[in-house]
Amino acid sequence: MRQTWRWFGPDDPVTLAHVRQAGAVGIVSALHHLNDGRAWPADEIARRKAEIEAAGLTWDVVESIVVHEDIKTRSGDWRTLIDNYKASIRAVAAVGINTVCYNFMAITDWTRTDLDYPMPHGGTALRFDVVELCAYDVFILEREGAEADHPPARIEAARARLQGMSDSDKARLERNLIGWVPAREFIFDRASFRRALDLYKDVSTEGLRENLFAFLREIVPVAEEAGVRMAIHPDDPPFSLFGLPRIVSKAADARALLDAVASPANGLTLCTGSYGAGAQNDLPAMAKAFAENIHFAHLRNVTKEPDGSFHEAEHLDGDTDMVAVVSALIGEERRRKAAGRADWQVPMRPDHGHAIVDDIGKKVNPGYSCIGRLKGLAELRGVMRAVETLTP
Incomplete structure (x- = not known):
């Protein structure tokens, strides 16, 4: 698996030099300062790519080109915003980035009560x-x-x-x-x-799902033409917040999305923490069932509590059998490689590390400290090496 690292750009307290020292080879990033629905300019993409490459790394995954709320609700200027999205897909493809992670969560992104x-x-x-x-x-x-x-x-x-x-x-x-x-x-x-919240008063779960499918029917052909694989991130957490609909929370949701627009360009981000926070989700089973459609993986673990609460666990602890998940993904990589695919590797990144050692008390993006993710990546790297060696 290709070891990558999420980097929030020049203002990220974790530098590209730190990423190299952690052992990652690829970067997962976006033009966060332009992520308001506009089309990404080619010169801005080229500048960010050059900055990453100057540090000895590659920009492997875009996470994310934001999906504006007007697109999700099909209101306001949604038509122009979809056209902008298509332009951004073409623009990142033009510099060789062929994986785009995105989400369709109403209003909220990942949400926690305690950081x-x-x-x-x-x-x-x-x-x-x-x-x-x-x-x-x-x-x-x-x-x-x-x-x-x-x-x-x-x-x-x-x-x-x-x-x-x-x-x-x-x-x-x-x-x-x-x-x-x-x-x-x-x-x-x-x-x-x-x-x-008022924007979603009249948007039902099925209405939001159909809006997602309508969005996919427009952008997936563009992604196919550009050689880009779209990888939707699941809801985090995988249940309703503030009365908002959730539509990418469980295996049945993922299957419905893949069936709605059947294409190699329409795929999944397997986030083991987001799906893993739902008691209904069996992550090793999902990794096997959706293997050919998994274009990106966020590997992290959570420990669920009886009332539905959860916290981020060590990467190899928690409720998900990470060894089984990694084994399934490496098995899929082998299948792709045997089929002659140039893009046989599944990019992965360690997600939501603990704040430990020197990161305690520092200014960091919560969940994105350096040392906690370094520790997680090292543990996951060990699992990957063991699986690759012991399961020919």
């Missing part, structure tokens, strides 16, 4: 607490209809939890949920978040 959850080893992890989400949704945001989306016992637990929270605790929770995510093209406050 510094203390771990027994002394470092911190990302965590999603369903009670804290309920406390914010029902009692702080005061979203219309929120109480109907949470079990009564959870609402009572949230009410009690809120009583023990200081104003700074509440502000932290709001900031974690709606105010900041790496590479988001804008920042919400409470008022703007409520307005964004």
Whole structure:
């Protein structure tokens, strides 16, 4: 598997030199400063690619060309925005980038309630607490209809939890949920978040799914022509937040998407953490079932809790059998290589590392510290080498 690393551009505290020292060979990045729905200019793409290559690395995967909310809701200027998206696909293909990871999550990107959850080893992890989400949704945001989306016992637990929270605790929770995510093209406050939710008042789960399929029917032919493989990232977490529909959360969702637009250019990002946070998902089984359609892999692990909460685990611990997942992906690589495919390697990246050692207390993008991901990549590299050696 091709070992890559997510890099957020020149402002990323983790430098390209650090990435090389970690042992990765490829970069996963985007033009984050232009990620607002406009078509990416060729000169900006070339400049970023040259910067990466000057560090001795290659730009292997674009993650992500943002899918604007107007495209998801098919409202506003969605027609122009789809045309811009097609232009960006062609532009990255022109410089040799042939994998594009994207998501179709309504409003939110990956979401956590705690960005510094203390771990027994002394470092911190990302965590999603369903009670804290309920406390914010029902009692702080005061979203219309929120109480109907949470079990009564959870609402009572949230009410009690809120009583023990200081104003700074509440502000932290709001900031974690709606105010900041790496590479988001804008920042919400409470008022703007409520307005964004209003955009989806009349969008059902099936309506959003059909909007995704309509989007794919337009962009997949362009990707085919350009030699690009689109790899959709699953919902994170894989269940509804703030009453918003979720449509890429389980195996049946992935199968429906692949069947809707059957093409080698229409594929999946296998994120073992996002799918893994759903009790319904068997990751080794999914890796085998969807092997030929997996164009990119995010390898991380989570430990689920009885109430549906979860936290980021060590890469080789948690609830997913990472050795089985890696074995399935390496088996697919061998199949592709035997078939004579030039693009037989599956790019992977270690995802959401813990904050440990010198990264504790530093300014880092939560989940994207250097040493935690370096540790994860080293562990995954060991698994890959063992599988490659022991399973001819």
